[in-house]
Amino acid sequence: MAKILMITATSDNNRVLADKFAKTAEDMGHESQVIDLAELDMPMFTVARSKELEVVPGMKQLKEAISSADSMMVIAPEYNGSMPPTLNNAVAWLSTEWQDFRTLFNRRKVGLATHSGGGGAHVIMAMRQMFSYLGCVVLGRNCISNKNKEANPETIEDMLNQLAN
Ligand SMILES: Cc1cc2nc3c(=O)[nH]c(=O)nc-3n(C[C@H](O)[C@H](O)[C@H](O)COP(=O)(O)O)c2cc1C
Numbered sequence: 001m002a003k004i005l006m007i008t009a010t011s012d013n014n015r016v017l018a019d020k021f022a023k024t025a026e027d028m029g030h031e032s033q034v035i036d037l038a039e040l041d042m043p044m045f046t047v048a049r050s051k052e053l054e055v056v057p058g059m060k061q062l063k064e065a066i067s068s069a070d071s072m073m074v075i076a077p078e079y080n081g082s083m084p085p086t087l088n089n090a091v092a093w094l095s096t097e098w099q100d101f102r103t104l105f106n107r108r109k110v111g112l113a114t115h116s117g118g119g120g121a122h123v124i125m126a127m128r129q130m131f132s133y134l135g136c137v138v139l140g141r142n143c144i145s146n147k148n149k150e151a152n153p154e155t156i157e158d159m160l161n162q163l164a165n
Helices: 013-027 047-052 059-068 085-095 098-105 121-133 153-164
Strands: 003-008 031-036 071-075 109-115 143-145
Touching: 003 013, 003 059, 003 153, 013 031, 013 071, 013 109, 013 153, 031 059, 059 085, 059 098, 071 153, 085 121, 109 121, 109 153, 143 153
Parallel strands: 003 031, 003 071, 071 109, 109 143
Antiparallel strands: none
16 A cells, blocks of 8 residues: 655645545555645745745644655646746745755656646646656646546556556
């Protein structure tokens, strides 16, 4: 049994997709948790703010969830051919804690999924580039959906199997 974290960048269709991954993981006998970055509502990262703020809202919860999971899914919509600010912002905050940055991301298995307005290929590429750069092992397979194309259940199951093993 593995503990798989689902991080969603937004609270609507991508949250629904994150919940679907979580439910499937549990049906497969794994433990899962969903973290919604929009709900965490972290302040915008700036270098000045990172020196001022001792406690960043949402940071403790996010760090604990990532570090206690065996692997994670990151589920985000495409925004302007890239990733939404909630995701970029959360990773900026996490990456300022240099000691933890390596522990959190290096060699960690990550799967990518999206529910976007269109094809969603750009956000998958943007997330693949960022998480690979951070040292994660990003699954080759990803899960793309939109209003005309539901997430393929077989893809969800296969990705979860890869994240669990
Ligand atoms: C600021 C903004 C930019 C967007 N840019 C894109 C885009 O480049 N490509 C795309 O396919 N959809 C784009 N969309 C549509 C979102 O991907 C789509 O509405 C998605 O379902 C939002 O996620 P949610 O339903 O979880 O809120 C954009 C939406 C917003 C609000």
